[in-house]
Amino acid sequence: MFPLRLLRTARRVLPAKSLSTTGQLTDLTVDNEGIATLTLQRAPVNSLNVELLQELTTVLGQVEKDKAKGLVLTSASPSVFSAGLDITEMYNPNVERLTALWTSLQDLWATLYSAPYPTAVAINGHAPAGGCMMALCCEYRTMVSGRYTIGLNETAVGIPVPEWLIGTMCKVISQREAEVALNAGLMFTVEEALKVGLIDETATDKADAIEKSKKFIKRFDKISPIAHSLTKQRFRSDVLQPFAKNREADLNQFKYVVLQPEVQELLGQIIQKLKQKKAAK
Numbered sequence: 001m002f003p004l005r006l007l008r009t010a011r012r013v014l015p016a017k018s019l020s021t022t023g024q025l026t027d028l029t030v031d032n033e034g035i036a037t038l039t040l041q042r043a044p045v046n047s048l049n050v051e052l053l054q055e056l057t058t059v060l061g062q063v064e065k066d067k068a069k070g071l072v073l074t075s076a077s078p079s080v081f082s083a084g085l086d087i088t089e090m091y092n093p094n095v096e097r098l099t100a101l102w103t104s105l106q107d108l109w110a111t112l113y114s115a116p117y118p119t120a121v122a123i124n125g126h127a128p129a130g131g132c133m134m135a136l137c138c139e140y141r142t143m144v145s146g147r148y149t150i151g152l153n154e155t156a157v158g159i160p161v162p163e164w165l166i167g168t169m170c171k172v173i174s175q176r177e178a179e180v181a182l183n184a185g186l187m188f189t190v191e192e193a194l195k196v197g198l199i200d201e202t203a204t205d206k207a208d209a210i211e212k213s214k215k216f217i218k219r220f221d222k223i224s225p226i227a228h229s230l231t232k233q234r235f236r237s238d239v240l241q242p243f244a245k246n247r248e249a250d251l252n253q254f255k256y257v258v259l260q261p262e263v264q265e266l267l268g269q270i271i272q273k274l275k276q277k278k279a280a281k
């Protein structure tokens with residue numbers, strides 16, 4: 001039996017106003033064709049803290065409930081899509097909050113990766129770690145050209161990449177390219193990302209990236225929602241199913257790793273470096 005949420009029978013085209021909401025950390029608008037645009041707006045760099053992760057998952061649930069035609073994910077920052085997990089949440093953490101951080105990240109990944117509607121991302125700036133993770137969950141990636149980078153640099157911040165995220169990356173780029181990049185925490189320039197297939201196309205600016213993302217969503221106008229969502233599910237189930245079985249172990253490993261003194265030291269150094277960089281600007 002397929003989970004009920006995959007049996008997506010119809011798309012509704014509602015007037016823009018009926019679906020739009022503005023949370024504190026995100027903004028959701030729906031255009032006249034029923035395409036939802038979800039904008040991250042946690043200044044300055046959309047780092048993912050517990051509240052932003054939870055709000056994103058809630059809004060994705062609303063997009064599904066309201067049967068939007070599809071989703072475009074983007075950011076309100078002029079140069080950063082998302083800086084990934086909020087590093088300050090992992091440094092000298094309160095263990096309850098650390099648990100909530102990881103559980104909320106797991107929820108967001110599972111919800112976005114298994115979204116029954118078409119998803120695209122307009123990456124309008126840097127997308128390290130958790131930023132890259134959100135982009136990888138989408139079915140189509142457009143990135144604004146410029147001196148931005150994208151990639152899973154977790155090992156560079158002391159965090160081993162979990163199997164579900166390796167699986168997500170290997171669905172997009174070759175296993176060889178993924179292994180080389182993830183083992184060393186390498187980031188890709190926009191040109192490199194295009195070359196390895198990490199992004200599907202480049203855009204001149206955010207408006208162009210959103211337009212290209214919407215063009216992708218419109219490809220599904222004549223495709224049955226059930227045919228789309230079940231086919232997507234079949235492509236992704238080999239990553240989703242083991243994840244669902246191993247959530248608890250994944251959480252325990254994350255907490256164990258983050259609380260290691262050497263990882264705490266590394267996170268402290270990264271926070272210091274970011275502060276020094278800011279001061280030198």
Ligand SMILES: CCCCCCCC/C=C\C=C\CC(=O)SCCNC(=O)CCNC(=O)[C@H](O)C(C)(C)COP(=O)(O)OP(=O)(O)OC[C@H]1O[C@@H](n2cnc3c(N)ncnc32)[C@H](O)[C@@H]1OP(=O)(O)O
Pocket residue numbers: 044045047079080082083084085086087088126128129130131133153154157159160161162163165250253254257274275277278
């Ligand atoms: C098997 C067990 C499980 C293991 C777990 C596996 C995990 C897998 C899944 C996801 C994992 C995610 C892990 C992460 O996401 S870790 C986060 C990694 N992120 C980074 O390394 C990015 C760090 N930031 C940057 O490189 C830059 O800030 C950049 C995004 C390129 C933007 O540069 P710029 O525009 O020049 O802005 P500033 O650097 O000046 O930063 C502005 C302020 O924002 C603060 N900042 C930046 N990044 C973060 C962050 N990630 N968290 C919190 N805060 C951040 C920075 O300190 C500045 O703050 P302030 O204005 O107060 O000085």
